[in-house]
Amino acid sequence: MNKKILVIVESISNKNLISKDKVFEILKDSLLLAINKTLKNINNIEVYIDKNSGDIKFYKKIYKNLTESNCNNIYNNLINKNILKEEINIKFNRILIELTKKNLIESVKKISNNILFNKFNKLIGKLILGIVKKISKNYILIYIEDNIDAILNKNNMLNNDSFKLGDKITGILFNVIINKYDIELFISRTSNKIIYELFYKNINSENKNYIKIISIIRNPGYISKIIIKLKNKLDIIFNNILNKKINRYISNELSGEKIDIIIWNNDIKKLIFNIIFPIKILKININKYKLDIFIKKDNNIFFLKNKNNIKLLSKLCKYKLNFIY
Numbered sequence: 001m002n003k004k005i006l007v008i009v010e011s012i013s014n015k016n017l018i019s020k021d022k023v024f025e026i027l028k029d030s031l032l033l034a035i036n037k038t039l040k041n042i043n044n045i046e047v048y049i050d051k052n053s054g055d056i057k058f059y060k061k062i063y064k065n066l067t068e069s070n071c072n073n074i075y076n077n078l079i080n081k082n083i084l085k086e087e088i089n090i091k092f093n094r095i096l097i098e099l100t101k102k103n104l105i106e107s108v109k110k111i112s113n114n115i116l117f118n119k120f121n122k123l124i125g126k127l128i129l130g131i132v133k134k135i136s137k138n139y140i141l142i143y144i145e146d147n148i149d150a151i152l153n154k155n156n157m158l159n160n161d162s163f164k165l166g167d168k169i170t171g172i173l174f175n176v177i178i179n180k181y182d183i184e185l186f187i188s189r190t191s192n193k194i195i196y197e198l199f200y201k202n203i204n205s206e207n208k209n210y211i212k213i214i215s216i217i218r219n220p221g222y223i224s225k226i227i228i229k230l231k232n233k234l235d236i237i238f239n240n241i242l243n244k245k246i247n248r249y250i251s252n253e254l255s256g257e258k259i260d261i262i263i264w265n266n267d268i269k270k271l272i273f274n275i276i277f278p279i280k281i282l283k284i285n286i287n288k289y290k291l292d293i294f295i296k297k298d299n300n301i302f303f304l305k306n307k308n309n310i311k312l313l314s315k316l317c318k319y320k321l322n323f324i325y
Helices: 002-016 020-038 094-121 192-201 232-253 268-276 307-317
Strands: 045-049 056-063 075-080 083-088 127-135 139-145 148-153 168-178 183-188 211-219 223-230 258-263 281-286 290-295 320-324
Touching (some): 002 020, 020 094, 127 148, 168 192, 192 211, 223 268, 258 268, 268 290
Parallel strands (some): 223 258, 290 320
Antiparallel strands (some): 045 056, 056 083, 127 168, 211 223
């Protein structure tokens, strides 16, 4: 039994990333709860576990009115002038063992969940990579690591997403929920944040200081337009190398979503031309607070039908945009 205790503590500590000292503390509390529930005629019990040998001893607190004659069998550990401890024998019957085990599992699970919650809560807004574990009508269950799964709900998927069991899948972690039994992770593939993270994942640390994302205008699953500012050093490098590499990488990760990377231009007309390309612009009239943008009727204008895109574009240009067909 003694060595078995040490093996159990070691196993729990390694599996749940909880220190051995903490596991011993949980085991003591679990034993005490089980004793109080099963042996109601025994009160004021203390549990001692030797961390080296695994020996378990039980002590009963004895209060006041102690005489010299009745102290012969009392353990010689004085708590204060009114309390002594006496070692007592408690047998581990089946009920006591089962209750202790139940208390231990529940306590370890609670602490383990808190550790995992804190770990993943720090990763909100970051990329999460997993493997498709289960496909349901309204969601996909994704394996992240042992005992940790993420949920990708249908409304957070792209229209052209198509996965099968065992496929790798990338998403942005946007919510972590802790409950009695485990933690739940929720990821999204429609958030603009996934574009941001995938973009910078392909930029080495040396060049990150020279590239800044100004805005992302997105119709999830169809097209994303990433407006960036470059320092002179990277103009040629980016256009010739990074642009194609990043474009291809993000598109592959997002089920073929078209990616347009647009370099910021202080000339508002050129910027508008670049942003809404391939929509052909006939002309742009600039007023004080408004841009009248004339485009051909036969253009594919689904990008402009998204009101959020228009709002983002207006905010970016600092003009009210009026598209005339």
